[in-house]
Amino acid sequence: MKLEQLVRKNIQNLKAYSSARDEFKGEASVYLDANENPLNGPYNRYPDPLQWKLKERVSKIKNVDVHKIFFGNGSDEPIDIVYRVFCEPTVDNVVAIDPSYGMYKVCADINNVEYRQVLLNDDYTLDAGRLLQNIDSNTKLVFLCSPNNPSANILNKEEVKKVLTSFDGIVVIDEAYIDFSIADSWLPELDKYPNLVILQTFSKAWGLAAVRLGMAFAAPEIISYFNKVKYPYNINILTQNFVLEELDKQDEKEEWVKTLIGQRIWLEEKLQTVALVEKIYPSDANFILAKVTNANKVYNDLVEKGIIVRNRNTVSLCKDCLRITVGTETENKALIESLNSL
Numbered sequence: 001m002k003l004e005q006l007v008r009k010n011i012q013n014l015k016a017y018s019s020a021r022d023e024f025k026g027e028a029s030v031y032l033d034a035n036e037n038p039l040n041g042p043y044n045r046y047p048d049p050l051q052w053k054l055k056e057r058v059s060k061i062k063n064v065d066v067h068k069i070f071f072g073n074g075s076d077e078p079i080d081i082v083y084r085v086f087c088e089p090t091v092d093n094v095v096a097i098d099p100s101y102g103m104y105k106v107c108a109d110i111n112n113v114e115y116r117q118v119l120l121n122d123d124y125t126l127d128a129g130r131l132l133q134n135i136d137s138n139t140k141l142v143f144l145c146s147p148n149n150p151s152a153n154i155l156n157k158e159e160v161k162k163v164l165t166s167f168d169g170i171v172v173i174d175e176a177y178i179d180f181s182i183a184d185s186w187l188p189e190l191d192k193y194p195n196l197v198i199l200q201t202f203s204k205a206w207g208l209a210a211v212r213l214g215m216a217f218a219a220p221e222i223i224s225y226f227n228k229v230k231y232p233y234n235i236n237i238l239t240q241n242f243v244l245e246e247l248d249k250q251d252e253k254e255e256w257v258k259t260l261i262g263q264r265i266w267l268e269e270k271l272q273t274v275a276l277v278e279k280i281y282p283s284d285a286n287f288i289l290a291k292v293t294n295a296n297k298v299y300n301d302l303v304e305k306g307i308i309v310r311n312r313n314t315v316s317l318c319k320d321c322l323r324i325t326v327g328t329e330t331e332n333k334a335l336i337e338s339l340n341s342l
């Protein structure tokens with residue numbers, strides 16, 4: 001893979017914005033370089049554009065070099081950035097599994113890039129051969145999501161490997177739910193695949209959806225292009241400092257994950273016994289996809305009872321399916337009681 005053949009010409013030639021904080025990086029006693037207001041500390045100064053402190057911390061936790069890390073305003077930002085770096089609007093295309101996370105297509109539409117959806121098998125497993133058949137010389141990206149949303153399953157490692165080794169473009173693997181799976185992350189294999197971009201997030205297992213911090217991991221050459229294209233100060237200082245503190249809660253996070261997996265197993269058992277539930281799909285995530293007798297009706301009946309699940313009835317391969325997030329013990333019991341009363 002030649003990165004220069006994949007990156008849009010205008011991005012290769014782009015002279016990125018150089019901020020005051022980019023041009024002088026050391027420590028000084030007097031800062032008169034950024035037109036900041038000196039009278040309103042401590043939030044008057046522009047934050048570190050490349051979030052080095054946070055990267056060093058995440059680097060240790062994830063065992064990944066700092067230069068292979070990118071932070072974004074949620075995963076939404078790196079999802080959008082891969083399009084802006086690699087896909088020439090109206091010319092290039094992207095291949096993705098279907099059903100999957102809605103933001104991949106929204107970003108394709110915003111960037112005016114053709115989005116080719118390739119159906120998973122009926123049991124939501126990946127057929128790499130079928131996916132690869134949809135690739136042509138203008139395909140720049142492949143989007144995979146594992147564990148996949150909304151189907152909740154991890155994608156088979158061998159099939160993913162076929163995509164990684166056969167496709168001469170960028171493969172994005174979205175691992176938003178990887179903490180809830182017994183399967184391994186692709187992160188330790190990053191160096192083997194120069195075309196791999198892994199997405200993770202603080203929104204799920206870390207319980208920080210409101211904070212908006214997403215992570216992308218890739219080869220330093222790819223990360224450099226992301227940095228070139230991102231807004232100069234894309235992660236504000238409140239987020240940088242706050243997440244740095246939250247990272248002390250690693251043990252607590254592991255406990256949350258254990259608790260939620262325990263609750264998922266409980267929910268799976270209980271859902272099997274609910275009359276209107278026809279099928280439960282295996283989950284590697286913090287949610288369960290369940291096929292019910294009539295998803296629209298069950299969804300509305302649950303709303304009446306003040307319980308909101310995600311109706312996936314109109315999504316490919318998900319007719320009459322509800323996506324149910326694993327909640328607290330009390331919330332899960334309320335759900336089962338309500339379902340039994342319908």
Ligand SMILES: *Cc1c(COP(=O)(O)O)cnc(C)c1O
Nearest residue numbers: 074075076101149176201203214
């Ligand atoms: C929830 C989710 C994310 C997280 O998005 P953020 O913008 O980081 O909150 C990413 N990918 C998938 C598939 C998700 O379901």
